[in-house]
Amino acid sequence: MTIDVVKVRRETPGVLHRIHLNNAGSGLMPLAVLDAMLGYLTREAEIGGYEAASEAATELDGVYDSVARLLGASRDEIALTENATVAWQLAFYALSFQPGDRILTTRAEYAANYVAFLQVSRRTGAVIEVIPDDADGVLDPQALEQMIDDRVKIIAITWVPTNGGLRNPAAAVGEIARRRGVIFLLDACQAVGQMPTRVDELGCDILTATGRKFLRGPRGTGFLYVRRDLMLTMDPPMIDHFAAPWVTPDRYKLRGDARRFETWENNYAARLGLGRAVDYALQLGLEDIETRCSILSARLREGLRALPGIVIHDLGRNPVSIVSFSVENRDATTVKAELTQLGYNVSISAPSSTLLDATARHLPAVVRASPHYYNTDDEIESFVRAVASSKP
CATH class of the missing domain: 3.90.1150.10 (Aspartate Aminotransferase, domain 1)
Known part of the structure; x- marks a missing residue:
């Protein structure tokens, strides 16, 4: 078609x-996104914020299903966030680093991600290493394979960097990461919405993206995918009573899904817009x-x-x-x-x-x-x- x-x-x-x-x-x-957001905001003005959210509860919950379909994931592996950077930070800072742990990344890595590497390196003694490129300036999977040892904690790359038109071989990286048992974090911010982004084909453990770019959703939206087995071992860097219900005076319990990375308050109009944008792309x-x-x-x-x-x-x-x-x-x-x-x-x-x-x-x-x-x-x-x- x-x-x-x-x-x-x-x-x-x-x-x-x-x-x-x-x-x-x-x-x-597209109009579908705009109409969803304006319609919801009108209802907030007419009946109140809590009441509008309750009225739209089924559609709001369906946004998780839409993002899961987009990524070829399960809905319990999806968290919705206010942008891609927050999604990336929530996942990256939930990992534990020790002195000598190796963070493997790319030469074209985005600044927001790289400064986080630098901060974690200073705090923990982890080291940052850049995977060599091939003659065309693309990440070289063979070079990556040769870099893997038991000190590699994570491979964190941007699939499509902010400039240069580059398309890094994310699926090849995923194959290496799975075979060698290394966590693979994929920044898909500029890929999602302009190409298929199925996590089962990419082999990533974590994927982050935004709604505002090629997906054509509103600003202030993003999402996080975390593979279920890994997600259940991750302790988010910050929590509230939505992510971790307070069950006894001295104990909380983290949620059993990726919403352990979310907080209670959200921009529900923007979330509906994100869901419509995802559905629009899937339909095309x-x-x-x-x-x-x-x-x-x-x-x-x-x-x-x-x-x-x-x-x-x-x-x-x-x-x-x-x-x-x-x-x-x-x-x-x-x-x-x-x-x-x-x-x-x-x-x-x-x-x-x-x-x-x-x-x-x-x-x-x-x-x-x-x-x-x-x-x-x-x-x-x-x-x-x-x-x-x-x-x-």
Whole structure:
């Protein structure tokens, strides 16, 4: 089945106002998401917050089923959070590290994750080691295999980094991690919503993601998957009486599902929006979404490569729908401002967001354009012309 672009654009109000190529930042919400959130907020205003939550209890509970279907997981392995970073932190800081424990990660690891590695290293004496890349700049599974010993505590990688279009071989990493008995934490923040993300195929023990990017959900939403057997051994870094009911004056009991990582109070309107976004993506089909994203991003790269003075900074033989580029003799902030003025949404990726990779490749701040399935060929061509006009 192919995606009906006319239909999805009709269901996406934002396409009437901008040419949105910032889906790696925050995707445009479809009407189904917007209607769910506005409808719920209206009921909160009409009957009260607690009462609206009670009225929508079945639908709110169904969000766990939707995320579980998206990931090929069980609902008891899913926790809902306010963003992907919180989901990642809750899982990572629930692990226990000792002096000499090894944390294996990637050169293109995202800053929020890497500073957590540094903090844990300083606190515990654990050491951080970077898995070598292959000649195409992609994590090298053979090199990873050779690094594994009994001191490796965790392999923690970003599947699709914030820039560079890179697609790390997550499933190959998962196969190695399972075979060698090492915990595998996968940051799928920029993968979910633009490609299939099934944990049974990826072999990860922990997966974290956001709702706001390619999934097209609202900001302030994220989720955490933790494999059941591992989850039951994990002590969350912070708890409340929802995560761990107070059962006697001197004892609490952690929940037996992944909601041990949640707290009692939540943004229920945003949760409903997240659920609708997941259902919308599932209805379209993640394979079809990935195919269309690949076609659009390939056309964008081809168009930009044809322009003199444009440098594309993407890596790998099979890049995703994140196109990172710079314009000769122009800083990224100026280029973005000019494109914004012309009606194009893009973002900037600073060297500090992937410091190891930026240092190794001598990257400047880069412009990041990330098309999604609701973009059109005409929009891609128009954007290339706009970039051409931005050159001095």
